[in-house]
Amino acid sequence: MPFDSPPKFVSFLSDYGLQDEFAGVCKAVMLGLAPELTIVDISHDIPAHDVRAGALALVRAVQYLPEGIVLAVVDPGVGTERRAIAVETESGYFLGPDNGLLAPAVAMIGGAGRAVSLTNEDYHIVAPGPTFAGRDILAPAAGYLARGASLDELGEAIDPIGMMPGLVSLPSEEDGAIVGEVWWVDHFGNCQLNIDPAELQLHGAAVGGRVELRFGGSTRMARWVHTYADAKASELVMLVDSYGLVSLALDQRSAAQELGLRAGSGITVVPPPEGAR
Numbered sequence: 302m303p304f305d306s307p308p309k310f311v312s313f314l315s316d317y318g319l320q321d322e323f324a325g326v327c328k329a330v331m332l333g334l335a336p337e338l339t340i341v342d343i344s345h346d347i348p349a350h351d352v353r354a355g356a357l358a359l360v361r362a363v364q365y366l367p368e369g370i371v372l373a374v375v376d377p378g379v380g381t382e383r384r385a386i387a388v389e390t391e392s393g394y395f396l397g398p399d400n401g402l403l404a405p406a407v408a409m410i411g412g413a414g415r416a417v418s419l420t421n422e423d424y425h426i427v428a429p430g431p432t433f434a435g436r437d438i439l440a441p442a443a444g445y446l447a448r449g450a451s452l453d454e455l456g457e458a459i460d461p462i463g464m465m466p467g468l469v470s471l472p473s474e475e476d477g478a479i480v481g482e483v484w485w486v487d488h489f490g491n492c493q494l495n496i497d498p499a500e501l502q503l504h505g506a507a508v509g510g511r512v513e514l515r516f517g518g519s520t521r522m523a524r525w526v527h528t529y530a531d532a533k534a535s536e537l538v539m540l541v542d543s544y545g546l547v548s549l550a551l552d553q554r555s556a557a558q559e560l561g562l563r564a565g566s567g568i569t570v571v572p573p574p575e576g577a578r
Contacts, residue, residue, distance in 0.1 A: 307335070307449045308393055310369030314343040314358060315435065316350065317374070323433070327374070327440040330426065334444025341366065350377040352402050354564060356467045357484055359406035361544050371406070372435075372443045373397040380431035385419040385438045388461060389452055396439050405467035413461035420456035472496050478515075478571045479504065483562050484546070490555025491529075492562050496547045496570060501525075504572035512539065513571035514549070517561060523549060 311331055317323035324345045331338055343362050347355045355375035363371070369392075376383075376398040384399040391411050395403045396419075407413050419425075419442050428437040442455050472481035472495055479500060485493040506512050506525060514521045514537075523539040524532075532538040532552035537560075542548040547570075549556045557563060 307447050308369035309337065309447070310339050310341060310367040311372055311443050311447065312341040312343055312362075312366040312369065313345075313372045314347065314355060314362075315345045315374040316347040316355065317345050317435070318349075319345055323435065327372075327435050330436055330440040331372075331444040331447070334441065335447035338444075338447050339367075347375050348564075351375065351564075352377065352400050353468055354485070355402050356405050356469065359402070360409055360469075361485075363406040363410055368392045369394075370443050370446055371395045371397075371403075372439055373402050374435040374439060375402050376400065376434060379434050384459070385434055385442075386416055386459065386464070387419060387442055387446070387452060387455055388416040388464070389414040394443075394446055394452070396442055398434070398439075399465050401465045401467040403467075404464050405469050407461075407464075408467075413464065415452060416459050416461040416464065417452055417456040418459050421454065424450070424455050470495055472500070475569070477504065478569050480567070480569050482568060483557075483564055483566045486557040486562065486564055490551075490557040490559075491542070492549040492557050492560070492566075493542055493544070494547045494549070494568060494570075498541045498545070498547055501547065501570065501572060506570075506572045510573060512573065515569040515571065516566060519560075521560070529553075 328340050352375050386399045388395040388407055395407055397403045419438050424441055424445050426437040426441055470482055472479050479496055481494050481496045483492045484495045508525050511522050511524050514523055521537055523537045526538045526540050529550055529552050538550055
């Protein structure tokens with residue numbers, strides 16, 4: 302166990318939304334087992350069934366979460382043979398379906414130590430159907446860990462190497478251009494790309510200069526600026542966002558909506574020719 306005493310925090314992410322009772326019921330189950338818990342809501346607005354979006358949200362958030370338990374539920378395979386797992390790391394436990402949701406965040410904070418499949422029904426809630434594992438298997442496991450149960454009590458040991466890997470795309474190079482995609486569109490419509498600014502600099506782009514963007518049959522120019530407010534009216538800009546990646550933005554407007562981009566949209570960044578650098 303990575304703690305001298307039971308963990309005090311659960312950081313909770315799901316695609317449950319807030320219209321239904323699902324997220325609230327899971328929190329009630331955890332607090333019923335461990336009333337002293339503090340629950341941090343990372344987000345419950347992950348697009349329904351979008352494991353990739355959930356995995357990327359965890360990667361963005363994990364370094365800022367308190368030590369303790371991370372409970373993540375984006376589970377389109379609920380009720381099937383996919384495993385529900387608990388993974389021990391240096392900073393606590395990750396609980397969720399073994400479908401690629403947990404793996405990128407676990408890797409980011411140093412990798413898994415031990416892991417179990419949550420097969421011990423003594424630590425489940427008896428349920429009339431198999432389609433709410435968040436309530437019936439994962440939330441109880443979080444509550445029992447917070448009450449002092451050991452990882453081994455929750456189920457059978459599994460090899461962490463066998464965890465389903467996350468499907469997180471990486472950019473590539475083609476004829477001197479960087480071929481990437483939109484990883485995330487935030488609430489404001491800013492489009493985070495899977496491109497490191499250092500890679501753009503290696504290709505000759507620089508703050509204050511312009512790059513060519515190709516996407517969906519369109520071509521646009523974008524200026525590399527320091528912050529959103531540096532954009533002129535109607536000007537498409539590129540900047541380094543709060544997670545250190547390249548984002549596309551319009552000042553106080555949705556770049557995603559105006560450009561027709563969404564998470565997963567392909568985008569090619571063409572740095573300036575050498576003579577223009």
